[in-house]
Amino acid sequence: MxxxxxxxxxxxxxLFDFAATWEAWARSFLLRATERDQDRAAYVGHQIGFDMASSRFQPDSIVIAGTPAEVAAALVPHLTHLSGDNILAMLNEEAEAAPQAEAVPLAPFLDRLRGLGLKLGVATNDAEAPALAHLGAAGVVDRFDFLAGFDSGYGAKPSPGQLIAFARAVGVHPENVAMVGDSTHDLIAGRAAGMRTVGVLTGMAGPADLGPYADVILPDIGHLPAWLGV
Incomplete structure (x- = not known):
């Protein structure tokens, strides 16, 4: 291999635990978008697969793997006092402020990988600005050789555009790249790009969801060095 x-x-x-970040984001966004009308927030949340009472996403929520633009489009019929552009801007503003819980302590983990000579990148269906804000807040943005959001010009997963752009940017053939993600979108994109695919269980998907598309499934990214044999 x-x-x-x-x-x-x-x-x-x-890189970040999904629930810790996006459940807080969803509550904050929904209350802001509905002018703190709890009943309305609960209704609108239901439309994107989020339960306000339990602060939990449904496994098929569009938020889990969708782009902010896709989430905004789903919300337009239910937030008629806001335009699609206003909803998208609000989604991104709330995303930048969302709390982040690192899946593992990122700085030492990424330094270890870089010390092995590995090139590192991030491909997210979030927008580029919140992604930079999140990595900056964690103090690790400089550890990456490449970052792309859904709005960076390469498309969004499950299409492989971001992945192919990364391979070209760092001068590595796709078969020598591992795509690591928590959703089927990540792994389908990896397969389409001709990369190795590594599923992690720090998102909403379980082994049964990721298994058909993953070369290996790990509990979290901290297990990557052992998988790499280093």
Whole structure:
């Protein structure tokens, strides 16, 4: 099997625990968008697969793997006092302020990988600005050789555009890249790009969901060095 020379990470549910970040984001956004009308917030949340009472996402929520633009489009019929552009801007503003819980302590983990000579990147279906804000807040944005959001010009997962752009940017053949993610979108994109695919269980998907698309499933990214044999 081809050796791994570069690793491309999804962000939410992979570098950061999904629930800790996005459940708080959903509550904050829904209350803001509905002018703190609890009943209305609960109704609108239901439309995107989020339960306000339990602060939990449904496994098929569009938020889990969708782009902010897709979430905004789903919300337009239910937030008629706001335009699609206003909803998208609000989604991104709330995303930048969302709390982040690192899946593992990121700085030492990424330094270890870089010390092995690996090229590192991030491909997220979040927008680029919140992604930079989240990585900056964690103090690790400089550890990555590449970052792309859904709005960076390469498309969004499950299409492989971001992944192919990463491989080209770091000069590594796709078969020598590992795509690491918590959703089927991540792994389907990895397969389409001709990369190794690594599923992690720090998102909403379980082994049964990821299994058909993953070369290996790990509890979290902290297990990558052992999988790499280092």
């Amino acid at each position: 081809a050796p791994v020379a570069a690793i491309l990470f999804d962000k939410d549910g992979t």
